[in-house]
Amino acid sequence: MSFQIERGLFKYDFIDYHAVLCVRVDADASEIRKRYLKIARRLHPDSCGAANDDEKRLASQLLSKLVNPAYENLYQDRNRAEHTAVLAQVGKRLAQDPSSVELTTDNARQLAATPNYDSAYKNAISQVSKIQYKTLKQSLEAIAQISELNLVYLMRSAGKSLKSPSATNATPASHTNTAVENHAAPAKPKEDPVFAGYLRRAQELIVKNQLSQARVELQDALKMKPNSSESHSLIGVVYMKQNQIKMAKIHFDRALQLNPKDETALEGKTKIDKFLKKTSPGAGKKSTVSAGASKSAKSESGGLFGGLFGGKKK
Template sequence: MSLRIDRGLFKYDFIDHHAILCVPVDADVKDIRKRYLQIARRLHPDSSAISTATEKQLASELLSKLVNPAYETLTGERTRTEYTIVLSQMGKRLVQESASVELNSDLSRQLAAAPNIDLLYKNAIAKIAATQYDSLQQSIQVIAQISELNLVYLMRSAGKVSTAPPTAKPTGNSGTSKSNTAAPPPAPVKEDSPSEQYIRRAQGLIDKNQFAQAKVELQDALKLEPKNSQCHSLIALVYLKQNQLKMAKIHFDNALKLDPNDQAALTWKPKIEKALGQQSSSSKVTSPPQTGTKQPDKSGGGGLFGGLFGGKKK
């Protein structure tokens, strides 16, 4: 499969890294990292969504030739600055050549005429991102479509003029002051923090007792927000469920440093410390061997972890 793209900004001999990652052209580094991790998991050869050798090969090529270079360019301090300058120049060039710009998709033409370009553009990018790499065979066409949206957005933004018809003003003889009063802007929508989507997925996996997958989600979240107390508390619970008491204690300690009122950490940390103390004491006790006699299991059936949670051995 050819990775050549000839629509949108790519048509102007420009590699549209934002389109490859499906992030807005004004996305910050945190959002870019968050999006990259999502794509990298999807294209990983061990992903459950990739079943055939052909798909694995294509996923590997997309990741190594497009996604990784895009991420490195947009997150490197020097490369990001250089890229942003070129992107700005591209917007000015598009304004000058606007008469010859061709748009292939209905969504791009709709964006070109939209009065509120920012809202439509951001919503369109977010919607496409949800399924961008679901079909690997179609991924290049999807990137081309995103790049066309980026082209329109840059052209509109650089030109500082709206290609949409002016908003109709009230006419007639009403003469009331309300007719000329602009409606108040909508309240800003609170965006998720970079880690909240990972936390939600991890919580769902924990509810299903899928602790290994939950741990991966929370580890990714901590890469983005290492000082998120909720992440530390949740991953501590995951380690606790896996009977890794020392790791659980470390993360509960971190959670309490960041949030002294974290209830899970306040509840479980004393129990873990007690269990670790008992574990340490028992390891120091030596008993004379008793020939032919098996030592009874005093762990409560479920071992140390089973004792903490009051469970039974299955």
């Protein structure tokens, strides 16, 4: 059985594990585990209380293909940190072109318009969680609704003032395709979808630690836009994860030339400077440079952006 969801973050070829479990994007390990156990009891064949064999099969498929993978990707601190780091990047990119985002639910439209979006987001997630897997055939619809809420929350967390047109226009929400609009700044040119695709795929590949493929995507992105600070900073991440310190430094430096406020490049540059200082021949024992250099590079790269630089070379 194939589960297709084409709303919210799923629309951008991103698997929204937080939506599958109906937890906030800032949920910690204990919240995630508590929610997972509750859903697992509801869907497990021995305890689901399904009315017939079809419902039992559906419950089993939801558990094995959606819920279990979501838990596996979110419960471990490092995996969760990498996943949420990419979520933040996706939200930031979509916030740059909010007119391209369609919202199909009243909850998402209200979240886009309300001033106190953080409290509204938490309340909405709490309410939907009560019914998410109550009716199994409506579970995918509930996941899609949650993913729309996550999408709006991420965009607003990116620092944008967003507002839903349906909240101010007289046209009923049910008769209009609503887009999130940015009323705080002039409209920006629409981002090239091909270029955006390179970045999106690269970010997803970095999370999966498929570094060679991610580098290919980013090299193609740089061919299209050589002066993209985001592309340079992301390929710096890839080189850092592969322990190619010199190449990572070159791209972080270039990203900062293009955008001195690039957070990824700033943090990466700080890590590299710290590592080079520790492994410098004049900084201490020579053994630090020789036998311990490779090990030190890996340990220094761990933890950055919640482990985004960590991982084995591929």
